[in-house]
Amino acid sequence: MIRSGLLSDYLLRKGCSLGIARKMPIIIGLLISTCILGPNYTDSHALIITCLAFAFFGNGFASITWSLVSGMALERLIGLTGGVFNFIGHLSSVSVPILIGYLVRGSDFSLSIIYIASTAILGAFCFAFVIGKVERVREQSVAVCAKISARSAEKARARGSAGECSTAFLPL
DSSP, X not given: OHHHHHHHHHHHHTTOOHHHHHHHHHHHHHHHHGGGGGGGGOOOHHHHHHHHHHXXXXXXXXXXXXXXXXXXXXXXXXXXXXXXXXXHHHTHHHHHHHHHHHHOXXXXXXXXXXXXXXXXHHHHHXXXXXXXXXXXXXXXXXXXXXXXXXXXXXXXXXXXXXXXXXXXOOOO
């Protein structure tokens, strides 16, 4: 994690945008972590240990996603945003073991390893192409969302469907 932070800071000093500097180490780490596929294709203990070492290094290298949260969240809501981010991210600690339990056939873990590597590839793709510009959300845009939500709730109450309306939980 320290090396990815150093790389991110180096990229910022060299003039890269905040988005490139924060996303690049995560993408590189996720791609390195796909080395976990290596043990599926070899019986050499040395190669298996080497592949797993690279994969776990890549996993650690990609673990600076908190820098994106702290760079994009409202300053007064960084803790709340980080908590929600970590909660959703840690849901995998419940779902992945269950899924791996279904994928394992006897003592063959190859399907589960393929699943883990494909998840890393999907994550790298999302960080590269789905996550947009890395910039702090402005207070004004949150207020606009809250006003739109409040108007929607008022319209729903006027129609008599107050039980169906949903307002955004934004502590303003």
